Amino acid sequence: KQEVTQIPAALSVPEGENLVLNCSFTDSAIYNLQWFRQDPGKGLTSLLLIQSSQREQTSGRLNASLDKSSGRSTLYIAASQPGDSATYLCAVSSRTGNQFYFGTGTSLTVIP
Amino acid sequence: NAGVTQTPKFQVLKTGQSMTLQCAQDMNHEYMSWYRQDPGMGLRLIHYSVGAGITDQGEVPNGYNVSRSTTEDFPLRLLSAAPSQTSVYFCASSEGELNTQYFGPGTRLTVL
Numbered sequence: 606k607q608e609v610t611q612i613p614a615a616l617s618v619p620e621g622e623n624l625v626l627n628c629s630f631t632d633s634a635i636y637n638l639q640w641f642r643q644d645p646g647k648g649l650t651s652l653l654l655i656q657s658s659q660r661e662q663t664s665g666r667l668n669a670s671l672d673k674s675s676g677r678s679t680l681y682i683a684a685s686q687p688g689d690s691a692t693y694l695c696a697v698s699s700r701t702g703n704q705f706y707f708g709t710g711t712s713l714t715v716i717p
Numbered sequence: 718n719a720g721v722t723q724t725p726k727f728q729v730l731k732t733g734q735s736m737t738l739q740c741a742q743d744m745n746h747e748y749m750s751w752y753r754q755d756p757g758m759g760l761r762l763i764h765y766s767v768g769a770g771i772t773d774q775g776e777v778p779n780g781y782n783v784s785r786s787t788t789e790d791f792p793l794r795l796l797s798a799a800p801s802q803t804s805v806y807f808c809a810s811s812e813g814e815l816n817t818q819y820f821g822p823g824t825r826l827t828v829l
Binding site: 606609636637639647649650651656694696698703704705706707708709710 | 721748750752757758759760761762765767773775776807809814815816817818819820821822823
């Protein structure tokens with residue numbers, strides 16, 4: 606069974622700092638990996654989707670990378686802002702692509 | 718587009734009661750799924766559907782039933798509620814299994 610780990614569980618940074626969130630998974634036979642943002646009491650919002658054939662994806666100040674062979678992904682957030690404060694989750698697909706496994710998330714606080 | 722909608726937002730049940738959590742999407746997505754989110758455990762897949770009339774079990778299906786009679790709707794039924802089913806439930810949809818997932822706002826369920 607796929608196991609997904611996110612480290613650190615919580616992170617606090619001053620505004621303007623660049624930061625990296627980590628996601629690791631145990632089974633490298635995945636179809637894709639997705640990063641989500643979750644605000645307190647809300648649903649999940651998709652940030653970036655990386656197909657297994659891709660190495661990275663970018664959207665604005667966000668850049669996600671994927672190293673399938675080592676079972677790792679990182680989410681890079683540039684010039685962090687207080688509005689970036691949220692929990693960030695990664696999810697990887699199963700071998701067959703029809704199930705997704707989530708990490709427990711990294712809770713990010715950006716201090717003004 | 719309303720996206721993915723879920724009702725109710727909150728529900729309190731007594732042990733042994735049954736209920737249906739509603740999920741609807743207006744994006745004509747084929748793939749729909751149900752997750753539960755518990756503290757420290759991340760999101761876990763309960764059931765999923767790859768199209769109308771087709772459903773399958775996820776990681777934690779026991780105690781839950783689903784059906785998919787239309788593309789738009791994917792209700793989740795709790796047959797006999799137990800305190801262990803106290804959780805936040807999320808419905809998600811996507812064009813296909815390998816595409817970006819869109820989540821509803823969630824239903825917070827408490828079973829006494």
